[in-house]
Amino acid sequence: MTHGRPAKQVTHWINGAEVAGGSARRAEIFNPATGEVGGHVHLAGPEDVDAAVAAAAAAFPAWRDASLMKRAQVLFRFRELMYGHRDELAALISAEHGKVHSDALGEVARGLEVVEFACGIPHLLKGGFSENVSTNVDSFSIRQPLGVVAGITPFNFPAMVPMWMYPIAIACGNTFVLKPSERDPSAALLMASLWKQAGLPDGVFNVVQGDKVAVDRLLEHPDVRAVSFVGSTPIARYVYETGTRHGKRVQALGGAKNHMLVLPDADLDLVADAAVNAGFGSAGERCMAISVVLAVDPVGDELVDKIVQRVSTLTIGPGDDPDAQMGPLVTGAHRDKVASYLDTALAEGAKLVVDGRETLVKGGATAAETPGFWLGPTVIDQVKPGSAVHRDEIFGPVLSVVRVSSYDEGLQIINDVEYGNGTAIFTNDGGAARRFQNEVEVGMVGINVPIPVPMAFYSFGGWKSSLFGDTHVHGAEGVHFYTRGKVVTSRWLDPSHGGVNLGFPTNK
Numbered sequence: 001m002t003h004g005r006p007a008k009q010v011t012h013w014i015n016g017a018e019v020a021g022g023s024a025r026r027a028e029i030f031n032p033a034t035g036e037v038g039g040h041v042h043l044a045g046p047e048d049v050d051a052a053v054a055a056a057a058a059a060f061p062a063w064r065d066a067s068l069m070k071r072a073q074v075l076f077r078f079r080e081l082m083y084g085h086r087d088e089l090a091a092l093i094s095a096e097h098g099k100v101h102s103d104a105l106g107e108v109a110r111g112l113e114v115v116e117f118a119c120g121i122p123h124l125l126k127g128g129f130s131e132n133v134s135t136n137v138d139s140f141s142i143r144q145p146l147g148v149v150a151g152i153t154p155f156n157f158p159a160m161v162p163m164w165m166y167p168i169a170i171a172c173g174n175t176f177v178l179k180p181s182e183r184d185p186s187a188a189l190l191m192a193s194l195w196k197q198a199g200l201p202d203g204v205f206n207v208v209q210g211d212k213v214a215v216d217r218l219l220e221h222p223d224v225r226a227v228s229f230v231g232s233t234p235i236a237r238y239v240y241e242t243g244t245r246h247g248k249r250v251q252a253l254g255g256a257k258n259h260m261l262v263l264p265d266a267d268l269d270l271v272a273d274a275a276v277n278a279g280f281g282s283a284g285e286r287c288m289a290i291s292v293v294l295a296v297d298p299v300g301d302e303l304v305d306k307i308v309q310r311v312s313t314l315t316i317g318p319g320d321d322p323d324a325q326m327g328p329l330v331t332g333a334h335r336d337k338v339a340s341y342l343d344t345a346l347a348e349g350a351k352l353v354v355d356g357r358e359t360l361v362k363g364g365a366t367a368a369e370t371p372g373f374w375l376g377p378t379v380i381d382q383v384k385p386g387s388a389v390h391r392d393e394i395f396g397p398v399l400s401v402v403r404v405s406s407y408d409e410g411l412q413i414i415n416d417v418e419y420g421n422g423t424a425i426f427t428n429d430g431g432a433a434r435r436f437q438n439e440v441e442v443g444m445v446g447i448n449v450p451i452p453v454p455m456a457f458y459s460f461g462g463w464k465s466s467l468f469g470d471t472h473v474h475g476a477e478g479v480h481f482y483t484r485g486k487v488v489t490s491r492w493l494d495p496s497h498g499g500v501n502l503g504f505p506t507n508k
């Protein structure tokens with residue numbers, strides 16, 4: 001009980017209804033702003049996963065055969081319902097993740113772009129047709145759904161990342177099982193109920209709450225044809241290797257360490273704005289956050305001053321406070337891990353220019369003294385390339401500055417990093433920017449844009465250890481991932497085509 005009320009219980013969603021499931025395992029859901037437990041999430045056992053997959057498998061034949069127009073109409077209705085419930089969805093996200101309301105609304109908006117893209121499925125699934133590839137023979141290509149597909153998603157975007165996957169999977173005629181992060185599981189249930197209101201048949205969209213147990217069952221289940229995963233690199237690698245070993249199509253997006261290369265000709269006020277926005281938005285818990293600024297000599301001192309000045313103006317507070325620009329981190333354990341890098345930085349000889357433990361949380365005390373999972377924006381200067389602070393994905397409000405002497409040195413540092421998710425160059429030199437877009441080994445590149453997240457009609461994905469598999473999410477690659485190609489060669493026979501001929505078919 002919390003304050004006399006029964007604690008929230010977050011369950012599964014199977015075959016169009018909330019289901020408690022057979023497993024007695026539960027995990028706590030925290031309110032990151034206070035540190036209190038706000039409820040519990042049911043953690044699926046293998047039998048709960050089997051029930052969700054069975055519901056999805058049973059719903060597949062009818063949904064596959066639903067006309068493209070019917071599927072698109074459900075998507076249009078879902079889009080309107082999601083838009084109408086965006087505040088409610090954002091509030092759920094804030095309460096469990098900690099991000100501020102405006103930021104949560106932003107993630108809903110970016111996710112809705114994928115729903116809007118998927119509304120165009122009748123156009124997106126058009127195939128090719130060639131008349132008379134041989135005399136009186138026609139060929140055409142079609143793309144067909146796979147069957148039951150699964151999505152396994154991280155805590156940092158509980159609405160947007162699932163929306164990278166399921167609108168397109170469902171529009172293509174698949175049925176879907178979502179395994180959201182157990183740290184902020186409620187958004188998935190609201191989305192499930194809105195699908196039902198939109199007229200999606202029961203069983204087409206299902207949610208199993210859980211942890212590794214649920215993930216492992218999805219990866220092994222013979223009826224799951226494809227898995228989309230987004231999360232940290234070690235788990236992405238594991239999901240890719242395990243899923244493909246079980247014969248599944250897998251796209252597994254991993255972690256990131258995104259660098260922003262600042263050339264001396266850049267406008268340093270714009271650069272400082274961009275670095276602060278991209279470094280500390282959502283408390284740095286974004287896979288496209290900028291975590292390293294590479295300052296090309298001689299701009300380092302001036303740029304660090306400008307960043308520090310902006311950081312001092314930020315308001316840190318709970319996600320439901322309209323004045324707050326940055327909220328807490330997701331859990332106490334994660335906050336402690338992120339904060340430990342401040343000591344690591346000092347031990348590695350870097351300079352702690354702004355110590356986020358000392359930041360005042362709105363209302364009074366410092367981050368370290370306030371109940372909840374607080375750490376303020378932190379700026380570390382003189383970080384050495386290859387040090388732990390530079391190398392590791394910290395995934396919190398920690399911005400490192402590395403001083404470099406040239407474009408080439410900066411480029412080399414970026415290309416040597418294990419990850420290749422996002423990057424940005426800030427310059428007024430078009431030639432330098434063009435070199436960068438060509439030479440940098442990163443999947444998503446910004447030119448004077450710090451968080452270059454592709455729109456829904458392009459595809460999202462990194463290189464190197466930021467993505468396992470060869471298909472990015474959403475856009476044309478998303479449609480490709482959730483369908484298989486078939487080519488039909490047809491001839492309508494007339495009597496003149498008779499006769500036996502064992503030769504290999506060639507054009508006539």
Ligand code: NAD
Pocket residue numbers: 152153154155156157161179180181182210211212215216230231232233235236238253254255256286287393395421462466
């Ligand atoms: P995570 O890897 O801990 O969890 C992701 C999912 O995997 C969750 O659903 C979780 O329940 C499940 N999981 C966790 N441990 C598992 C295990 N041992 N076996 C099987 N499944 C397991 O990631 P997170 O902490 O929730 O999210 C943050 C990470 O996600 C960061 O590394 C971030 O960069 C990454 N991310 C990447 C992108 C991208 O597009 N590349 C986008 C968002 C987040």
